[in-house]
Amino acid sequence: MTQIKPYRLTASQARHEICSGNLTVEQYALSLLSRINGRDPTVKAWAHLNPDLVVEQARNLDRIAPEDRGPLHGVAIAVKDVIYTKDMPTQHNSPIYDGSHPRVDAASVAILRQAGALILGKTTTTEFAATLKGPATCNPHDPTRTPGGSSSGSGAVVGDMQAPIALGTQTGGSTIRPGSYNGIYAMKPTWSSISREGQKLYSLILDTLGIYTRSVEDLQLLADVFHLEDDEMPDTNFDVAKSKFAVYKTMIWPSVGPGTESAMEKAVQLLRKHGALVEEIEFPMELQDLPEWHLTIMKADGRTAFLPYYRMAKQDMDPLLIDHVEDVWKVSHAAHLTAFDNISMARPKVDKILGNYAAVLVPSVPDEAPVGIASTGSAAFNGIWTVMRPLERVPLPSKKIN
Amino acid sequence: MTQIKPYRLTASQARHEICSGNLTVEQYALSLLSRINGRDPTVKAWAHLNPDLVVEQARNLDRIAPEDRGPLHGVAIAVKDVIYTKDMPTQHNSPIYDGSHPRVDAASVAILRQAGALILGKTTTTEFAATLKGPATCNPHDPTRTPGGSSSGSGAVVGDMQAPIALGTQTGGSTIRPGSYNGIYAMKPTWSSISREGQKLYSLILDTLGIYTRSVEDLQLLADVFHLEDDEMPDTNFDVAKSKFAVYKTMIWPSVGPGTESAMEKAVQLLRKHGALVEEIEFPMELQDLPEWHLTIMKADGRTAFLPYYRMAKQDMDPLLIDHVEDVWKVSHAAHLTAFDNISMARPKVDKILGNYAAVLVPSVPDEAPVGIASTGSAAFNGIWTVMRPLERVPLPSKKIN
Numbered sequence: 001m002t003q004i005k006p007y008r009l010t011a012s013q014a015r016h017e018i019c020s021g022n023l024t025v026e027q028y029a030l031s032l033l034s035r036i037n038g039r040d041p042t043v044k045a046w047a048h049l050n051p052d053l054v055v056e057q058a059r060n061l062d063r064i065a066p067e068d069r070g071p072l073h074g075v076a077i078a079v080k081d082v083i084y085t086k087d088m089p090t091q092h093n094s095p096i097y098d099g100s101h102p103r104v105d106a107a108s109v110a111i112l113r114q115a116g117a118l119i120l121g122k123t124t125t126t127e128f129a130a131t132l133k134g135p136a137t138c139n140p141h142d143p144t145r146t147p148g149g150s151s152s153g154s155g156a157v158v159g160d161m162q163a164p165i166a167l168g169t170q171t172g173g174s175t176i177r178p179g180s181y182n183g184i185y186a187m188k189p190t191w192s193s194i195s196r197e198g199q200k201l202y203s204l205i206l207d208t209l210g211i212y213t214r215s216v217e218d219l220q221l222l223a224d225v226f227h228l229e230d231d232e233m234p235d236t237n238f239d240v241a242k243s244k245f246a247v248y249k250t251m252i253w254p255s256v257g258p259g260t261e262s263a264m265e266k267a268v269q270l271l272r273k274h275g276a277l278v279e280e281i282e283f284p285m286e287l288q289d290l291p292e293w294h295l296t297i298m299k300a301d302g303r304t305a306f307l308p309y310y311r312m313a314k315q316d317m318d319p320l321l322i323d324h325v326e327d328v329w330k331v332s333h334a335a336h337l338t339a340f341d342n343i344s345m346a347r348p349k350v351d352k353i354l355g356n357y358a359a360v361l362v363p364s365v366p367d368e369a370p371v372g373i374a375s376t377g378s379a380a381f382n383g384i385w386t387v388m389r390p391l392e393r394v395p396l397p398s399k400k401i402n
Numbered sequence: 403m404t405q406i407k408p409y410r411l412t413a414s415q416a417r418h419e420i421c422s423g424n425l426t427v428e429q430y431a432l433s434l435l436s437r438i439n440g441r442d443p444t445v446k447a448w449a450h451l452n453p454d455l456v457v458e459q460a461r462n463l464d465r466i467a468p469e470d471r472g473p474l475h476g477v478a479i480a481v482k483d484v485i486y487t488k489d490m491p492t493q494h495n496s497p498i499y500d501g502s503h504p505r506v507d508a509a510s511v512a513i514l515r516q517a518g519a520l521i522l523g524k525t526t527t528t529e530f531a532a533t534l535k536g537p538a539t540c541n542p543h544d545p546t547r548t549p550g551g552s553s554s555g556s557g558a559v560v561g562d563m564q565a566p567i568a569l570g571t572q573t574g575g576s577t578i579r580p581g582s583y584n585g586i587y588a589m590k591p592t593w594s595s596i597s598r599e600g601q602k603l604y605s606l607i608l609d610t611l612g613i614y615t616r617s618v619e620d621l622q623l624l625a626d627v628f629h630l631e632d633d634e635m636p637d638t639n640f641d642v643a644k645s646k647f648a649v650y651k652t653m654i655w656p657s658v659g660p661g662t663e664s665a666m667e668k669a670v671q672l673l674r675k676h677g678a679l680v681e682e683i684e685f686p687m688e689l690q691d692l693p694e695w696h697l698t699i700m701k702a703d704g705r706t707a708f709l710p711y712y713r714m715a716k717q718d719m720d721p722l723l724i725d726h727v728e729d730v731w732k733v734s735h736a737a738h739l740t741a742f743d744n745i746s747m748a749r750p751k752v753d754k755i756l757g758n759y760a761a762v763l764v765p766s767v768p769d770e771a772p773v774g775i776a777s778t779g780s781a782a783f784n785g786i787w788t789v790m791r792p793l794e795r796v797p798l799p800s801k802k803i804n
Contacts, residue, residue, distance in 0.1 A: 084504070100505070100506060101505060102486070102504035102505055102506040103502070103503060103504055103505060104502060104504040105710075107603070107707075107709075107710045110710040110713070110714060111709060111710050111713055114710070114713040114714055115713075191606075192606050192607075192703065192706060193706060194706065195603060195706050195707055195709065195710065196603070196606065197602070197603040197707070197710075200599070201509070201597060201598070201599040204593075204594050204598065204606050204607075205594075205606075205607075226709075227709060230735060231734045231735050231736055301594065304594060304595060304596065304597050305509075305597055305599070307509075307513060307597065307628075307629060308507075308509045308512040308513050308516070308597065308599075311512070311513055311516040311517075312512060312516055332633045333632060333633050334633055337750075337753075337791065340746075340749075341746070341749065341750050344742075344743070344746030344747075344749075345746075347742075347743065347746075348739075348743050351739075389739065
């Protein structure tokens with residue numbers, strides 16, 4: 001048995017303990033379930049969790065012969081409740097889908113399960129992962145604050161050590177924002193590098209699967225399972241001291257608070273202290289409307305995405321989603337196409353700018369998690385990157401809340 | 403009761419007969435089921451059809467008070483078996499999904515059902531709508547020939563009057579090609595103008611829902627139900643005699659056979675006979691690689707889309723899909739992005755060229771449906787348009803086979 005309580009382990013640590021025979025998947029599952037049991041009344045991050053099913057699956061995994069075990073053998077994963085799981089309901093925080101249970105796995109869940117993961121349960125989300133109205137979930141570091149959204153539950157359970165890994169999604173800032181608010185690692189992989197099949201649709205060109213962990217090693221583990229790779233192998237001789245970084249505060253910077261301001265400053269100081277060259281960059285004038293183009297696409301794509309629910313049960317929809325279908329913002333098809341064209345024009349330009357650096361630091365959120373759970377906070381800093389293609393990670397969780 | 407047999411009616415005609423009280427939905431359903439019963443041994447276009455369920459649904463529709471009836475009240479619709487239906491299995495012509503039954507409707511099916519449609523059953527497809535290997539389905543006009551693919555069954559049932567409307571999908575030429583081979587109307591609406599949620603994923607940027615009918619009026623009926631509209635109302639004073647058309651033979655033209663050649667010629671003659679101005683156009687040099695860009699995107703997107711099945715049951719996959727995941731064509735990420743950028747560059751240019759004309763006639767297929775059902779024929783003429791945005795209709799079914 002490990003020295004620290006199993007629920008506190010990162011995925012890579014848990015995997016190591018299980019492979020070494022120090023921990024069974026069942027013991028690991030019971031530790032997590034005990035943590036969940038103690039914390040759920042405060043954090044309220046689960047939309048569905050069946051402890052009996054979890055223990056049963058854990059025992060099944062323990063029965064697999066060592067030579068047949070996958071790269072995620074026994075690793076516990078929580079799944080945002082807009083992603084299909086064949087053995088659990090998927091309800092999208094919408095009364096229209098109360099009790100709905102498509103008996104099929106999303107592509108992402110199928111890949112994780114095939115790799116030996118233990119699917120724990122479904123985590124809370126804003127309605128259809130598309131509104132700013134938070135579910136009942138609280139920030140585990142300070143229950144008076146939001147955990148962010150729309151991947152509220154996924155961010156909270158990883159931050160609270162109720163699961164080492166969780167899946168989220170992002171159309172605006174739904175993965176990166178909760179990553180920051182919950183003080184964890186969040187990765188929004190390049191668009192379409194992980195299949196989005198079987199997750200609720202908002203915008204085809206923006207929706208992305210997102211990943212939460214509590215270590216970089218765990219992000220790497222998942223990147224391997226999802227077969228994320230670049231044309232060339234990463235430089236194994238990478239040295240911060242000899243590398244060039246950029247910091248880009250973006251056109252949203254005037255809205256930042258002291259938390260983000262000091263986090264950005266500290267990051268730059270840390271890099272410089274380790275011998276890195278850090279340059280502050282600006283985007284050229286013709287890219288200053290990026291946030292607006294992102295919003296135009298969201299508004300127009302939502303018109304198509306939410307039409308079925310509008311026809312089925314308008315009375316059960318959030319007013320924001322009704323606004324999408326009724327096109328209250330009067331986004332013409334011409335404006336929609338122009339936004340697509342502008343984004344297309346911007347992508348290779350942004351690739352070129354960012355390509356000059358080992359990494360580019362950008363703010364994830366305007367400030368620390370706002371007080372109250374009614375709103376999940378602002379995605380203003382994320383939209384610019386959601387419409388781009390590069391890997392987006394969270395290098396800078398904003399100032400820890402507690 | 404109508405003079406002609408109900409199964410022969412177009413959707414608009416059937417709707418009229420039902421609304422007028424001349425035909426019940428049950429009578430209509432029984433007529434279609436009788437047609438299906440007689441023809442299915444030859445055409446073999448259904449992957450799933452439960453006559454009892456069809457009759458039960460028809461009776462339920464008959465019980466709806468006239469004032470509560472939707473715009474598609476009683477209209478029978480067949481659904482390609484890569485699109486989810488809550489009351490029927492969705493099996494993708496893959497052993498991996500044998501008997502799979504996600505109990506949820508795709509967005510498109512939900513909208514049709516809400517409008518009062520009678521969902522008849524599921525039609526055959528190539529594996530995951532992604533291979534060229536035909537199912538057992540034959541062309542209803544000549545059973546020695548292919549009905550095309552991947553929407554093989556949907557094209558065949560509409561061409562054979564087993565259903566007035568069917569849903570297909572298109573990533574390469576899977577809607578337009580069967581439309582031509584079966585001598586019916588096919589529409590591939592602008593990308594993302596109808597939600598693709600709940601249909602099998604191949605390429606996010608290419609996949610589109612497709613529609614088959616036997617009349618233009620029926621296409622209009624569905625366009626209204628799916629809320630397809632442009633920024634401006636169409637010109638109601640449109641007159642062929644005063645209008646300018648283009649004919650664009652495309653860079654694929656050297657591969658056409660006599661069927662397509664004479665169909666194109668005849669169409670131009672007909673337009674000129676009615677006083678239209680018809681110009682033959684060419685795309686500029688920088689757009690000549692459109693077919694290659696389309697193929698590059700398909701190849702690279704398939705790598706992501708088919709990874710889950712490769713991990714689950716490689717032995718049950720078509721070799722072409724394995725080639726996708728194993729990247730036998732060695733499509734680098736850089737080449738993938740360059741193809742996206744080239745397509746993005748091309749879209750506004752093509753919009754501008756096509757915008758000069760009332761309509762542009764292009765070939766749908768290289769020739770009439772090939773003999774044999776092992777291969778579903780060539781999509782060479784369709785890929786160019788699948789990567790573009792304008793509405794693509796079939797103005798020219800190739801020479802009728804019989």
